[in-house]
Amino acid sequence: MNPTANALPAAAERTNLLAKVGPMSKLKIFVELTKPRIVMLELVAVLITLHIATGYGAPGSRWSASLLLAVSVGTGLVAGSANALNQWIERERDARMPRTKGRPLPSGRLSPDEALWFGAFSLAFGASLLMFFAGTTAAMVAVATWVVYVALYTPLKTKTWLNTAVGAVSGAMPLWIGWAAGGGDLLDPLALSIVATMFVWQFPHFMAIAWLCRDDYTIAGYQMSTKLDPSGRWAGLQAVIGSAVLLPVSLAPMVFGAASPVAYAVVVGLAGLVMLATSAAFLAERTNPIARRLMRASLLYVPVWLAALWFCVG
Ligand code: HEM
Numbered sequence: 001m002n003p004t005a006n007a008l009p010a011a012a013e014r015t016n017l018l019a020k021v022g023p024m025s026k027l028k029i030f031v032e033l034t035k036p037r038i039v040m041l042e043l044v045a046v047l048i049t050l051h052i053a054t055g056y057g058a059p060g061s062r063w064s065a066s067l068l069l070a071v072s073v074g075t076g077l078v079a080g081s082a083n084a085l086n087q088w089i090e091r092e093r094d095a096r097m098p099r100t101k102g103r104p105l106p107s108g109r110l111s112p113d114e115a116l117w118f119g120a121f122s123l124a125f126g127a128s129l130l131m132f133f134a135g136t137t138a139a140m141v142a143v144a145t146w147v148v149y150v151a152l153y154t155p156l157k158t159k160t161w162l163n164t165a166v167g168a169v170s171g172a173m174p175l176w177i178g179w180a181a182g183g184g185d186l187l188d189p190l191a192l193s194i195v196a197t198m199f200v201w202q203f204p205h206f207m208a209i210a211w212l213c214r215d216d217y218t219i220a221g222y223q224m225s226t227k228l229d230p231s232g233r234w235a236g237l238q239a240v241i242g243s244a245v246l247l248p249v250s251l252a253p254m255v256f257g258a259a260s261p262v263a264y265a266v267v268v269g270l271a272g273l274v275m276l277a278t279s280a281a282f283l284a285e286r287t288n289p290i291a292r293r294l295m296r297a298s299l300l301y302v303p304v305w306l307a308a309l310w311f312c313v314g
């Protein structure tokens, strides 16, 4: 199929669709454009790194409710902008995948221009909030993350299966926003171990999805590991390697300042072993049920890991 074929609803049909939407529903569609579930989970991670970096409760702590609010709204707006621009770029390919064809742009519930203006204003407002209330470093990390996701990862999706590693950088960098806003040094070993944990986690997380959505990605012309190796063994191997590296990297905070290192090690170590076992099962047998189990395990891992950071490290 011609990858540039315009699979969007005709302009007249889109106008008709847009006419039916009231202001509140329109707001909901803009929220949908931001991929809110991904952004919310990312924000929880960002606020926990902020909490740890401020030395909450310690004398001279930088923690304050206004800083928490600025980092939440600022980072949320920049992340939402990144997802809006990603969908603006991918709107015609999204229209060809069952998983994404119901999104605001392919379905015609938003016009491309609306998404573009929303993305521009969200980026400007979010970066400004971070600049004025969380500091220049936090704002610069947020904008750099936006650039990696929108200008590097998104175009690479149709070029090389290595796009996933670039996407994982954009998925991990936001934790530096919280750390910088909390007054931490980006190269602090504790910060590096937290960011690295989020980076490696994304490989088992996405390799399961790359298998589950392999037909979608082929139809849309994306280059994923399951396109490179349709048997799924390469995706399975990346999931196992990612989970194997995740174990030691995620346990590093034990030596970099965890207040309760043993409790942290038990919780995060067990969660990491579940990820490794589920990834190994996926490598051994690439089936949809096993891949779904790995995706669910990956989505359970993050809240468990973040809770351990909050209670045992922060
Ligand atoms: C290389 C990096 C990543 C890739 C390629 C990726 C890809 C995806 C895809 C394609 C889905 C399915 C979405 C759908 O069903 O339409 C998904 C689900 C999800 N991802 Fe990721 N993801 C990545 C990183 C992350 C990160 C960093 C987070 C948050 C910390 C995250 C959180 C989620 C959540 C919460 C879901 C389930 C909710 C939903 O379906 O929207 N992902 N991911």
Ligand SMILES: CC(C)=CCC/C(C)=C/CC/C(C)=C/COP(=O)(O)OP(=O)(O)O
Pocket (backbone or CB within 6 Å): 038, 042, 075, 078, 079, 082, 083, 086, 142, 145, 146, 149, 153, 167, 168, 170, 171, 174
């Ligand atoms: C502050 C800031 C800019 C934060 C950005 C955080 C963020 C949006 C991370 C996304 C990670 C990622 C690669 C998701 C997959 O996108 P995809 O396009 O592969 O997903 P899709 O196929 O469902 O569209």
